[in-house]
Structures are given as structure tokens and as C-alpha cells.
Amino acid sequence: MDRWRQKLQHFMIGRYGVDQLARFLSGCILVLLLCSLVLRTHILYWAALALLVYSYFRMFSRNISARFRENERYLRWRFQATEQVKRRRAQAVQAWKYHIYKCPGCGQKIRIPRGKGRISIHCPKCHRDFIKRS
Numbered sequence: 001m002d003r004w005r006q007k008l009q010h011f012m013i014g015r016y017g018v019d020q021l022a023r024f025l026s027g028c029i030l031v032l033l034l035c036s037l038v039l040r041t042h043i044l045y046w047a048a049l050a051l052l053v054y055s056y057f058r059m060f061s062r063n064i065s066a067r068f069r070e071n072e073r074y075l076r077w078r079f080q081a082t083e084q085v086k087r088r089r090a091q092a093v094q095a096w097k098y099h100i101y102k103c104p105g106c107g108q109k110i111r112i113p114r115g116k117g118r119i120s121i122h123c124p125k126c127h128r129d130f131i132k133r134s
Contacts, residue, residue, distance in 0.1 A: 015060050016067040021074040025055040101132055 029048045036044035061067050094100065098111045101121060105128040110121055116134040123129075 014062055016058060016062075016064050018059055019067070019071045020078075021071045022055055022058060024074065024078075025051055025058075029055065099132070099134055103128060104130055 029051050032044045032048035032051065036042070036048065058067055058070070094111070098113055101110050101112060102108065103110060103121075103123040103126060105123060106126040108123055108125040110123060112119065112121060112132070112134050114134055118131060118133050120129055120131050
């Protein structure tokens, strides 16, 4: 068994290997295969097979700089997606506790606590006063 491990390690010298994108692709392959079993469609099976071929191509590639750039693009995309989800979640929490109004003069967003009745709002940017229901 140890001999096969050494042969595999020797074969992988100079090759890219597994990174975060490869792990993501593996998860997508698994999901597509399970969906193809449940839905009994061949399109999902062939899509999973294509992703599997692409994943192995990336792992055994000797063009390390190109694979590194692909992984960096994936990580950038994943970061933007997770940040957008965090931002939307924070906005939902804010909407639960506060009303967000825009100043009619300058368009500045102003956060006002809910449940205070009819109040006069003073814009900190253009110093305009307007009345809204909280």
C-alpha cells in the first residue's frame, strides 16, 4: 500500500492537485448525480460527467499558473456572494427594528426606530426637517 502511495506522490510532482474550486466542483458533481438519480434525467448525468472530467483535468494539469488564476477567480466570486448574503441578512435585521427613510432634499438614508409614532426627522447632511410615521 505504501508503494502505491509513493508512486502516486511521484506522479503528482509538478501537477496542480486539489484546491477550493476542485472541492466545490466535487460537491456540484455529487449534487448533480443525486438529482439525476431522483429525477431520472440524463442531462444532469452528462453535466456531472463533464464537471468530473474538468475537475480531473484541473487536478492533473501542469499549468499551475492558469489553475491558480481559475481558483483565484472562484474565491473572488465566492467572497462577493457571501458578502452579499451577509449584507442582505443585516438589512433584514435592520428592517425589523428600524424604518429607513430617504431625505427628500439630498437623498441621504436616515434610520429611525419603529413604533415611535409620527415624528419630525432632521437630516444630518442637508439639515432639512420632514415628518414621517415611524
